[in-house]
Amino acid sequence: MKKLINSPDTVVTQALQGVAAAHPQLKVDVENKVITRAGGPRTGKVGLVSGGGSGHEPLHGGFVGYGMLDAACPGEVFTSPVPDQMLIATRAVNGGAGVLHVVKNYTGDVLNFQMAAELAEDEGIEVVPIITNDDVAVEDSLYTAGRRGTGATVFVEKIAGALAEEGADLGTVAAGAREVNERSRSFGVALSSCVVPAAGKPTFELGDSEIELGIGIHGEPGRTRTTHSTASDLAAVALDAIGADLSLDTDLLVMVNGMGGTPLIELYLLFNEVRQQVEARGGRVARNLVGNYITSLEMQGFSVTVGQLTDTLTRLWDAPVDTPALRWGR
Amino acid sequence: MKKLINSPDTVVTQALQGVAAAHPQLKVDVENKVITRAGGPRTGKVGLVSGGGSGHEPLHGGFVGYGMLDAACPGEVFTSPVPDQMLIATRAVNGGAGVLHVVKNYTGDVLNFQMAAELAEDEGIEVVPIITNDDVAVEDSLYTAGRRGTGATVFVEKIAGALAEEGADLGTVAAGAREVNERSRSFGVALSSCVVPAAGKPTFELGDSEIELGIGIHGEPGRTRTTHSTASDLAAVALDAIGADLSLDTDLLVMVNGMGGTPLIELYLLFNEVRQQVEARGGRVARNLVGNYITSLEMQGFSVTVGQLTDTLTRLWDAPVDTPALRWGR
Numbered sequence: 001m002k003k004l005i006n007s008p009d010t011v012v013t014q015a016l017q018g019v020a021a022a023h024p025q026l027k028v029d030v031e032n033k034v035i036t037r038a039g040g041p042r043t044g045k046v047g048l049v050s051g052g053g054s055g056h057e058p059l060h061g062g063f064v065g066y067g068m069l070d071a072a073c074p075g076e077v078f079t080s081p082v083p084d085q086m087l088i089a090t091r092a093v094n095g096g097a098g099v100l101h102v103v104k105n106y107t108g109d110v111l112n113f114q115m116a117a118e119l120a121e122d123e124g125i126e127v128v129p130i131i132t133n134d135d136v137a138v139e140d141s142l143y144t145a146g147r148r149g150t151g152a153t154v155f156v157e158k159i160a161g162a163l164a165e166e167g168a169d170l171g172t173v174a175a176g177a178r179e180v181n182e183r184s185r186s187f188g189v190a191l192s193s194c195v196v197p198a199a200g201k202p203t204f205e206l207g208d209s210e211i212e213l214g215i216g217i218h219g220e221p222g223r224t225r226t227t228h229s230t231a232s233d234l235a236a237v238a239l240d241a242i243g244a245d246l247s248l249d250t251d252l253l254v255m256v257n258g259m260g261g262t263p264l265i266e267l268y269l270l271f272n273e274v275r276q277q278v279e280a281r282g283g284r285v286a287r288n289l290v291g292n293y294i295t296s297l298e299m300q301g302f303s304v305t306v307g308q309l310t311d312t313l314t315r316l317w318d319a320p321v322d323t324p325a326l327r328w329g330r
Numbered sequence: 331m332k333k334l335i336n337s338p339d340t341v342v343t344q345a346l347q348g349v350a351a352a353h354p355q356l357k358v359d360v361e362n363k364v365i366t367r368a369g370g371p372r373t374g375k376v377g378l379v380s381g382g383g384s385g386h387e388p389l390h391g392g393f394v395g396y397g398m399l400d401a402a403c404p405g406e407v408f409t410s411p412v413p414d415q416m417l418i419a420t421r422a423v424n425g426g427a428g429v430l431h432v433v434k435n436y437t438g439d440v441l442n443f444q445m446a447a448e449l450a451e452d453e454g455i456e457v458v459p460i461i462t463n464d465d466v467a468v469e470d471s472l473y474t475a476g477r478r479g480t481g482a483t484v485f486v487e488k489i490a491g492a493l494a495e496e497g498a499d500l501g502t503v504a505a506g507a508r509e510v511n512e513r514s515r516s517f518g519v520a521l522s523s524c525v526v527p528a529a530g531k532p533t534f535e536l537g538d539s540e541i542e543l544g545i546g547i548h549g550e551p552g553r554t555r556t557t558h559s560t561a562s563d564l565a566a567v568a569l570d571a572i573g574a575d576l577s578l579d580t581d582l583l584v585m586v587n588g589m590g591g592t593p594l595i596e597l598y599l600l601f602n603e604v605r606q607q608v609e610a611r612g613g614r615v616a617r618n619l620v621g622n623y624i625t626s627l628e629m630q631g632f633s634v635t636v637g638q639l640t641d642t643l644t645r646l647w648d649a650p651v652d653t654p655a656l657r658w659g660r
Binding site: 298 | 332333334335336337341342344345346347348349351352384385387388392407521522538539541558560561562564590591592593594595596597598599600601602603605615618620622625627628630632657658
């Protein structure tokens with residue numbers, strides 16, 4: 001294992017110290033592992049909190065800022081944050097208009113966020129959870145009942161964040177978040193494993209020309225292993241899986257996401273394949289993201305997330321955002 | 331070799347098609363491999379052109395846009411672009427105020443840009459080259475006479491771009507670029523090799539716990555191979571090498587750059603070490619970049635680039651920029 005760390009025990013804490021130093025527009029409570037926007041909550045604005053295991057950076061801390069999240073609580077690597085942490089984040093972003101919890105569908109995250117919501121409600125803070133479950137690869141994966149939540153989480157955080165920023169109430173923000181999740185699907189492919197620092201060895205083994213279709217963002221099993229193929233073939237596999245569950249013949253928001261260890265030149269090449277194949281299926285890539293947005297440490301591979309746009313969703317996607325990892329229009 | 335490509339022959343062309351589709355604010359001449367800002371040159375503005383081998387994305391194409399480059403010409407992977415390509419780029423950005431060529435110090439790039447400059451001068455376009463040579467690791471490396479040009483290129487492109495955007499003349503833009511290069515130094519470390527698509531195998535081999543200090547961005551040899559160590563130790567190695575050539579007890583612009591295959595969580599952790607050690611050496615990290623900015627395909631590892639700031643350089647660094655890979659203030 002070759003990692004740029006000091007010790008597996010201190011990875012998350014020391015990385016958070018780095019986040020704090022790199023981004024003065026964020027306030028980082030290193031001890032409690034909570035990242036918030038500097039300046040505190042805005043009275044009357046719905047607060048947005050997300051969180052989950054570390055190792056998926058820039059998700060979620062990189063999406064804290066104007067027009068997106070108000071707080072993120074990172075757990076240890078690939079481990080859910082704890083309810084207390086979520087409660088601290090919820091309190092910190094409460095401007096009196098309630099708080100949305102954006103939760104990827106992993107059993108630990110869902111249970112812990114539920115407990116945090118109950119604790120917050122006891123303190124008089126209204127909380128609504130939105131659970132993303134966009135990954136079409138498998139039902140009931142290693143850490144999940146139902147479908148896993150992956151790339152759509154980025155879309156949900158952006159669009160719900162835009163709604164909250166323009167003053168929508170909690171019900172409206174939650175409805176928007178739910179709509180985005182319902183209109184989005186993802187599929188991922190691994191070319192190599194990731195290495196969790198505490199484990200010190202690859203989570204799984206792949207042969208020299210073997211890949212895993214439908215991989216999870218923690219390296220949990222996908223649909224099948226097969227022989228590596230061309231970018232064109234892999235784009236087709238992803239779009240077939242997504243297209244079986246979501247119609248593609250409309251204006252789409254498409255993210256071609258790197259798993260952490262894939263060169264950007266390859267992601268652009270893959271995006272070109274996805275775009276052409278979407279067009280051949282009667283759709284149009286109206287908006288896009290190409291890069292590392294929801295990663296699995298150093299895993300080589302990619303995920304494709306497709307969201308059906310409406311005029312309103314396009315407007316909210318285009319709305320100004322100012323976070324470390326996503327920034328435009330402001 | 332597991333890569334997200336269709337064929338080694340078409341990597342650059344198909345990736346450029348992806349860049350074109352992803353970024354409507356760019357104009358991509360796929361056939362000639364030239365990326366320019368949409369809308370053409372602005373009359374009276376100095377044009378900025380950079381280029382070099384592909385495989386270092388987002389450098390350079392990701393830095394084309396308001397406040398930075400006017401054009402980038404990518405060569406094949408790790409291969410210099412050709413003079414004709416550079417000439418096309420130079421013509422395309424000529425607004426009558428001359429053109430700056432930003433060239434990383436690799437022999438092929440330098441010679442080809444020199445030829446392109448001569449051809450452009452024959453057409454009446456004034457060209458000034460600025461050659462970056464910030465990498466303190468080695469003199470006279472595999473493809474270079476003198477020091478290699480690496481991370482400082484990002485600083486030069488940003489600051490010279492800001493000068494050009496505010497209307498400075500060619501001499502002033504070139505002097506600013508030269509000043510940034512002279513005040514900047516870099517040092518890189520490889521934890522793993524990269525794989526050039528056409529070669530299909532790792533450029534070099536490293537043992538399970540072996541790393542290479544002073545690696546080049548094409549995998550060309552550094553100073554020495556040694557046993558992998560902590561992030562703290564590696565930050566010290568990089569800052570020792572840089573500090574031997576540049577005083578660190580001032581306000582600094584620091585980039586902790588991933589080589590392409592390093593998780594972002596590790597880059598933040600390393601940045602925290604660098605920041606602390608800079609402070610211990612009497613300096614201050616006044617501005618920073620943490621992420622993948624000048625990569626070596628899927629190589630695992632990092633480079634640290636340090637630039638001494640002045641009030642003027644800080645102002646120019648903070649000036650608005652709007653490119654795919656760097657965007658703020660606008």
